[in-house]
Each structure stands twice: as structure tokens, then as C-alpha cells.
Amino acid sequence: MSWRITAAPAAPFRGAGTCRINVIGLGPAGAILALRAAQRGWQVHGYDPGSRPNAAGADAWPAWPATYGAFAPEIPDWAGSFFSPAEAIRVTPTPGSTKQLGFGYRMMAKDELRAAVAEAVKRSEGRLYDEVIAEHQLAGLPGLTVDCRGAATRGALWQIAVGYVLRPHPASDVALSEPLTTPTLMDWTASPAAESLGAKPSFLYVQRLPDGWLAEETILASTSHPTDADFCLLRARLEARLASLQGEGWRDDLQIVEEELVAIPMGTTAAGSKALAFGARDGFIHPATGYSVGTALQEVDGFLDRVGATQARSKHTGLGHSGVKRTGLGRSGANLMGLARRANVTLARALRRIGSLLVAEADTEDVQSFFAAFFSLSTADQLAYLSGRSGLRTARTMWRLRKNTGWVHPVLLPLYRRPWRYLRFGLQRN
Numbered sequence: 092m093s094w095r096i097t098a099a100p101a102a103p104f105r106g107a108g109t110c111r112i113n114v115i116g117l118g119p120a121g122a123i124l125a126l127r128a129a130q131r132g133w134q135v136h137g138y139d140p141g142s143r144p145n146a147a148g149a150d151a152w153p154a155w156p157a158t159y160g161a162f163a164p165e166i167p168d169w170a171g172s173f174f175s176p177a178e179a180i181r182v183t184p185t186p187g188s189t190k191q192l193g194f195g196y197r198m199m200a201k202d203e204l205r206a207a208v209a210e211a212v213k214r215s216e217g218r219l220y221d222e223v224i225a226e227h228q229l230a231g232l233p234g235l236t237v238d239c240r241g242a243a244t245r246g247a248l249w250q251i252a253v254g255y256v257l258r259p260h261p262a263s264d265v266a267l268s269e270p271l272t273t274p275t276l277m278d279w280t281a282s283p284a285a286e287s288l289g290a291k292p293s294f295l296y297v298q299r300l301p302d303g304w305l306a307e308e309t310i311l312a313s314t315s316h317p318t319d320a321d322f323c324l325l326r327a328r329l330e331a332r333l334a335s336l337q338g339e340g341w342r343d344d345l346q347i348v349e350e351e352l353v354a355i356p357m358g359t360t361a362a363g364s365k366a367l368a369f370g371a372r373d374g375f376i377h378p379a380t381g382y383s384v385g386t387a388l389q390e391v392d393g394f395l396d397r398v399g400a401t402q403a404r405s406k407h408t409g410l411g412h413s414g415v416k417r418t419g420l421g422r423s424g425a426n427l428m429g430l431a432r433r434a435n436v437t438l439a440r441a442l443r444r445i446g447s448l449l450v451a452e453a454d455t456e457d458v459q460s461f462f463a464a465f466f467s468l469s470t471a472d473q474l475a476y477l478s479g480r481s482g483l484r485t486a487r488t489m490w491r492l493r494k495n496t497g498w499v500h501p502v503l504l505p506l507y508r509r510p511w512r513y514l515r516f517g518l519q520r521n
Contacts, residue, residue: 110134110402111217111234115224116140117153119199120370121239122208127391134234137212142219151219152205158305158351160298163195164335165385165478173204183278184268193470196274197383198298229366236363236397242371246519247356248447250381251317253325254307254351256300265344270336272300272308279459282308284331286324292455293325295332305347308332312379312413312451317354322492348494355381358444360520369394377477378443390438438482441517442489448516449502457501464495
């Protein structure tokens with residue numbers, strides 16, 4: 092199958108004049124930033140050692156080995172053509188409790204986005220560079236520089252996964268089983284792989300890709316850096332699960348098109364770059380899901396608005412776009428709004444980090460019960476926790492979740508016994 096991709100519409104121009112922007116790091120967040128900046132008429136220069144400046148289309152942009160998905164409500168209209176059509180998605184918190192969620196899920200069409208942004212950079216009269224830019228060089232680049240080189244990993248929780256992209260062998264008349272061809276966000280049914288007590292719980296994630304179906308065994312949150320043993324554990328669980336769902340002879344019937352290894356540092360803050368930062372570098376990775384693409388899509392236009400306004404003010408000292416000198420009251424109001432926004436983001440990160448640490452330290456049955464309570468919330472409450480960066484909405488969801496879990500749910504008990512430990516972890520900065 093293939094996904095039909097059309098050109099994304101240009102963003103409305105919100106700045107005055109043309110700005111040169113240097114995007115350092117050309118992963119998904121860097122691509123999203125470069126595309127929207129170019130569509131505003133800014134001249135975009137991209138720096139990444141994996142780029143190929145003399146190639147054309149997607150080949151010019153660095154390759155992205157991972158797959159990326161986002162909740163359908165997170166994807167703005169201008170980005171819709173770079174994602175697969177929305178599909179219904181289900182969860183199985185506990186055995187026999189499968190339910191369909193109230194929002195869809197979409198997978199990124201990586202090559203089409205890479206091709207589109209490479210062409211947009213070219214049209215902007217910018218270019219790509221395959222050189223490494225050291226930290227001390229950032230300030231010396233002409234124009235506006237934004238660091239998109241990825242997350243710092245100190246103090247992170249880790250999401251770890253092993254996935255296979257599967258499809259039937261051409262000579263086989265056996266099809267993939269229904270559980271392996273139904274988009275699934277989380278199936279917490281335990282893998283049949285035999286393991287010692289105390290092993291970290293994991294879930295099955297299933298998504299449609301152009302070349303097959305991705306089945307991935309995932310540890311949602313771990314307090315330790317991933318090791319080879321973690322990947323071996325998850326590979327054994329995945330293969331045992333495939334045998335239970337497809338039959339013991341699944342290797343004879345199915346091709347493994349590709350293996351995906353995932354290690355995502357979750358709940359990180361801004362990495363302390365000497366330049367402006369965007370994407371995972373600015374702490375976009377969700378502390379409870381490991382997702383960041385949806386946040387980048389939602390934040391990019393506001394980010395460019397703010398930096399564009401700052402650029403305009405720096406060119407016209409003390410003047411706004413109207414040419415009228417900004418008053419002290421106006422500057423104070425803008426500063427207060429910025430502080431309130433950052434405080435709300437910080438609150439969301441802290442609350443979600445606390446929740447993820449509690450899950451990381453719980454056993455399988457308690458995690459299953461906890462997610463059964465979570466997915467019994469309304470769709471709006473689920474999305475308030477799973478996406479966006481609003482601390483107030485996150486807090487509201489957590490308060491409502493308490494009604495489903497009660498005060499003494501096993502996942503929550505450690506918080507009452509050692510509250511300062513979890514509070515420190517929630518507020519920890521890298």
C-alpha cells in the first residue's frame with residue numbers, strides 16, 4: 092500500500108521581512124521547523140552530518156530509522172498530508188477488556204515529509220550542510236539559529252522497545268492474524284515468555300506501515316539506561332507473543348521486513364544549548380508516552396511567531412510591528428504571559444514524570460489495573476494527559492483519575508510513603 096501525499100499549504104506570513112534561520116539537527120522536529128519557516132518566506136539552512144546536499148528529494152535529507160506516529164487531534168491541517176489516514180485504535184488494559192479509543196491515530200509518511208522539506212529549503216534559497224556544528228560555533232552563524240539536535244539524557248526515564256515489521260511470505264497463503272492487523276496503542280496482556288518474578292511489564296503496540304504491520308513489544312518507562320539484556324528480553328517476549336497470536340510456525344509464514352530498536356529518553360528538559368532550542372532539545376518528549384512529534388506540530392507556528400517578533404524588535408529597538416514604541420506595561424504583560432506559559436509547561440512535565448516513575452516501579456498486574464482506570468476516563472481527559480503541554484489540564488485529569496483508582500491503588504501507594512522522593516524527581520532538571 093502507499094499513502095497519497097499532496098503539497099502542504101503555505102503558512103500565513105506573520106513576520107516583517109525575510110529572516111535567515113539555521114536549523115541544527117534535521118530529525119522530525121528539525122524538519123517540521125524548517126518546513127514551516129520556509130513556508131513563511133524565511134531562508135532556511137539545515138545542518139546535519141547525515142544530510143546529502145548534492146542529492147535530490149528525500150535522499151538529500153538525513154534518514155530516520157524509527158517510525159513515528161501521533162494522535163489524530165494533534166495533527167494540524169497543514170501537516171495532514173504527511174500522515175497516513177486516521178485509523179481507529181484500541182487498548183487492552185487487562186485481559187479481556189479491549190476497548191476502542193475515542194480518537195484516531197496516524198503514522199508519519201517519513202519519505203514524503205523529508206522530500207517536501209528538502210524542496211522547501213531549496214525554494215527558500217537556503218541549503219543543506221553535511222557538517223557537524225559544535226556548540227561553540229552556534230553563536231557565530233549568521234541569522235537566527237535553532238538547536239534541534241535531540242534530547243539530553245541525564246535524569247531521563249527510558250522507553251525501550253523491540254519491533255518487527257511483518258508481512259506474509261509471498262509463497263505463503265497464511266495471512267496475519269487479526270490481533271496483528273488491528274491498530275493497537277497498548278495491549279498489556281502479558282507475553283507468554285517465561286520470566287523471573289519482578290521483570291519489567293511491557294505491552295504490545297501494533298500499527299500499519301506501507302510495507303507491512305509493525306508489532307512492537309514496549310517497556311513504557313524504565314529507570315535505568317537500556318542495555319543489551321533489555322533488548323534481548325523484549326525480543327524474546329515479542330517472539331513468544333507472535334507464536335501465541337500467529338502460531339508456532341509463524342517464522343515459516345511471515346517475513347520480518349525490518350527490526351526496530353527503540354530507546355527514548357523521556358521527561359527531559361531543555362538541554363541548555365547556547366542557541367534557541369526546539370523539539371526534543373527543548374524538552375518536547377512526553378514524560379509518560381515518549382511521543383514528541385505531535386508537540387512539535389502543535390508548537391512550531393507559535394515558536395516561529397515568538398522568535399519572529401523578537402527578531403523584528405531587535406531590528407527596530409523599542410518598536411513593535413506598528414512602529415509604535417512598546418510601553419513598559421506592554422513589555423511586562425508579554426513577560427508575564429511568557430512566565431505563565433513556561434510555568435504551565437513545567438507543571439505538566441513534573442506531574443507526568445511523577446506518574447511515569449510510579450508506573451516504572453509497579454508490577455504487571457498493578458500497571459494493568461491502573462491503565463484500565465485511566466482508559467475509563469473521558470476522551471477529553473485522556474487526551475489532556477497524553478498530549479499537549481498544559482499542566483492545569485494534566486492536573487485535572489489526574490484528579491479525575493483518582494475517582495477510578497481510589498486513594499490506595501498499589502501504583503499510587505509509594506507516592507504517599509515517600510512523597511519527597513517523587514516530588515524531587517518530578518521537578519528534577521537535567
